[in-house]
Amino acid sequence: MSDSALKLDKTIFEKEIHCVSIRVPSKCANKFMKNFGGHLLDMKKFKPIVEDNIIKNNNYRLLILNQKYKKLDLSDLPKDKRDFIFQVQQEEQSADVELFKCEPYNIKVGYDSMPAEEVFRKILPESIKEVPSSYEQVGHIAHINLKDDVLPYKHIIGQVIIDKSPSVKTVVNKVGNISTQFREFHMEVLAGENDLNVDMNEHGFRYKFDYSKVYWNSRLGTEHQRLPKLFNKDDIVADMFAGVGPFAIPASKNAKCAVHANDLNPNSYEYLKQNVKLNKVEKLVTCYNMDGREFIKHLVEKEIKFTQVIMNLPASAVEFIDVFKGLFTAEYTPLPVIHCYTFIRNDQEESSESLAKQSVRDVLGVNDITFTSVYNVRNIAPKKDMYCVSFKLPVNHKRKLELTDTQESSDSKKLKPQ
Ligand SMILES: C[S@@+](CC[C@H](N)C(=O)[O-])C[C@H]1O[C@@H](n2cnc3c(N)ncnc32)[C@H](O)[C@@H]1O
Incomplete structure (x- = not known):
């Protein structure tokens, strides 16, 4: 049968659960609650101690035993619990015949109370x-x-x-x-x-976007908080694949640092700009709509310095690291720390951490890279994890100084790509 022909008949979920209740003095309710842990009614939305609606008397409470106990003579209740009831009964010395009586207590459940x-x-x-x-x-x-x-x-x-x-x-x-x-x-x-127009909050930041037109992953919430905490106000961040801003906005707001945030998707770019305004960080965040590699080259050409790079495009970000090969001049110090997200599929003996590092070495073609951390962000599937590999570019990736004219004076030295 097709789903559209199916109707949700909520009456099929209705049933009655037969329980046993004991009438206890209201003032002893807490005593029972403490002593009967694990032996009282355990059902979502239903309390194990309720007002007595059978004999409407505020001095009474009904203690409802766990649904696994069915016998009105309490013979299926553990002996120490029966002894406890007897002990309280003795202490109370009440002549009230209604007290400590066991009665059936039926609970109607249905669609609304079911998970x-x-x-x-x-x-x-x-x-x-x-x-x-x-x-x-x-x-x-x-x-x-x-x-x-x-x-x-x-x-x-x-x-x-x-x-x-x-x-x-x-x-x-x-x-x-x-x-x-x-x-x-x-x-x-x-x-x-x-x-599909979302207006949401993540760690106190507000984001608006059309969920069908841009990327958003709520499972990255913790990461959106962790990484920006590594930055400080002297940093300048380049977010290569910024999406609608969940790294860029917290970085600028918390660390109070300047951020250059880029995304190739024109829709992401539009929402990124809106979210920057919405979170009142226009003075710190500059938005770009370029390919990630072009964006990095553009910043360098415009002599816009950056100290941290975020690369969150895990399926292919590692390949984009090639943009840093030979990109920087000798004057560009300190070289930025790169935070590159990547998926590691690991069915080998080698650790995922070393596979992650090796993938970076392979693209840069050098071994002497300083890794500041290799962080396991989350599990994606069996034997597949998302990592954030953070590293400093090696010095030999700086562009060599070249003289553009015959003058030997250091003033006349111009920098050219290799
Ligand atoms: C995995 S999402 C991450 C977005 C954001 N950083 C986040 O955490 O939600 C990757 C983003 O990269 C963008 N993108 C894909 N290819 C790109 C490219 N060549 N250059 C720049 N951005 C790109 C996508 O539009 C997408 O918004």
């Missing part, structure tokens, strides 16, 4: 072993990657996610692989509002 995963298990055929269990949230959008076998149920899955998460207004599914030049997703709206 999404449980709902999926109930509505998806048993042949589907892996039900959807997680999604990435970007502003009001939940982004899910559905496997082929659940695709016939994609709209219902979307609807359940919206019902279960108040902050989600739209659910999208990734269509195809992320292999576009600008790393944006092709997506299909499964449920909710057909609105």
Whole structure:
């Protein structure tokens, strides 16, 4: 049956859970709560100690035992817990016959009190072993990657996610692989509002963008915070693949340093400029819409110095390191620290860290590189991790001084690429 023909019948989730309750004096409720850990009702949205609605008396509370206990004579409850009830009963010395009475307590559960995963298990055929269990949230959008076998149920899955998460207004599914030049997703709206304009907050910074037109990955939130913390106000940062600004904006705002932020995607560039304004860092961040290599050459040609370079295009950033070969003149000190993100697929004996370093050496064609850190950012897939390799360019990559005229005077020395 196709998904659009399927309707979510919420009545199929209704059921009654039969529990056992004990009437205890209100003043002893905390004592029981402390002593009965693990033996009280354990269900989301339901409390184990409630007001007594059977005999409406504020001096009573109903203690609801864990749903695994079913016997009204408490014979399935561990002996030490039964002894504890008896002990409190003795201490209270109450003549009230209602107190310490056990009674059935039935809890009605349904769609609203069930977690999404449980709902999926109930509505998806048993042949589907892996039900959807997680999604990435970007502003009001939940982004899910559905496997082929659940695709016939994609709209219902979307609807359940919206019902279960108040902050989600739209659910999208990734269509195809992320292999576009600008790393944006092709997506299909499964449920909710057909609105992909995000207005969100990450670590106190505000970002606006159209999720279908630019790259954004909420799983990089920690990294967007970690890297800018390495910079200080004397730094000048060149962000080669800046996206909509999640490194550039925190760097300028926190370290108060100047940032040159670039992205080739015209949409990213537009949103980058908007976000720079939105976060009030126009004075520190300059935006560019160029190819990453051209951007670096442009900064050098315009004698715009930079001390830190961010290269977050993990699938191919390492290849872009070639732009630094022979680019700098002898006067360019200190040479910048490069932070290059890369994916390392590791099914070899060699460590991922050394594979990451080697990939940088291979592109630069030299061995004497000073690596300041090789940081494991996150796991992407089995045997595949994302790393941030930070290194200083070796001195022999400085351009050689060349005399442009016959004068030997140091004043007349001009710098030319090798
Ligand atoms: C993985 S995203 C990272 C964006 C941002 N730094 C972040 O963390 O969200 C890579 C970015 O590089 C941009 N890009 C792709 N190829 C590029 C190139 N040749 N030159 C400059 N930017 C490029 C894409 O448009 C995309 O925004």
